[in-house]
Amino acid sequence: MGAAAASPAMSLGMSAVSGIMSASAGSKAKAGLYEHASLIEEFGEEDATNVEEFGALQVAYQQEQAAYKHDFAIKSSRLEDKKVDLFEQGVKKDIRDEKRAARDRMMMRTKSILDTLSNQTAARAAQGIVAFDGSPLHMQRVDFLEYEADKAIDRGDTAERIVDLKFFGGERAKLMRERNSLMREIAGVELASALSSASLTETAYEMQASSMRRSYALEADSYRIQGRSAQRQGFMSGMNTLFSGINRYQSLTG
Secondary structure (H helix, E strand, C coil): CHHHHHHHHHHHHHHHHHHHHHHHHHHHHHHHHHHHHHHHHHHHHHHHHHHHHHHHHHHHHHHHHHHHHHHHHHHHHHHHHHHHHHHHHHHHHHHHHHHHHHHHHHHHHHHHHHHHHHHHHHHHHHCCCCCCCHHHHHHHHHHHHHHHHHHHHHHHHHHHHHHHHHHHHHHHHHHHHHHHHHHHHHHHHHHHHHHHHHHHHHHHHHHHHHHHHHHHHHHHHHHHHHHHHHHHHHHHHHHHHHHHHHHHHHHHHC
8 A cells, every 4th residue: 555655656756856857958958058149149249350350450451552642642743843843944944045045146147247347348458449339338238238137037036936935835834734733633532532442341341240240149049049948848848747747646646
């Protein structure tokens, strides 16, 4: 009789222990899955941080290169401005040289006509010819007219060359300065474009890091959901085992 009574009680006790073990197993499963979820979030945060740090380095490099290229372009345009200044100084020197050469030619022509007239006068005086009579006078007038004609032609040619130097030199200098100004404008546009590109790169890396965090967070949440489900299943299994043991005990002792 005692053994028969002990058997239902033992069965009930075993059911209770089995139920407790099921519930404990569910709790342990939950704890393990929660720990795994925490590790996923930790690794995810590390990966996302690495992406952000790499993106920051990329953006810094792009900004540095943009600033370097802009600085180089501006310095180059300033050097070109100095070239324009030197070119204009060269044009002014050419004009001075042209005027000096014209004066030298004038002096040579004047000396030549004076020497010619002097020689003619001396020769006629030696021959007893009056210097300004008849044919000798005509010859002197012809020489003087040729001198005046050469002088007028040379003045015209000199003036034309000086005008050409001033005009074409000035126009070329103007074009050179406009080109340099355009170079600076392009450098400014390229700098703004490069900085805008760097900003977009920064945004892209931030979005990538944010997306990674969300992805890891979702994965971690899925493990936590599994953990809670495992705990509930363990608890329900334990309770079912316990209730089954109670029902069996009641049926045996009733």
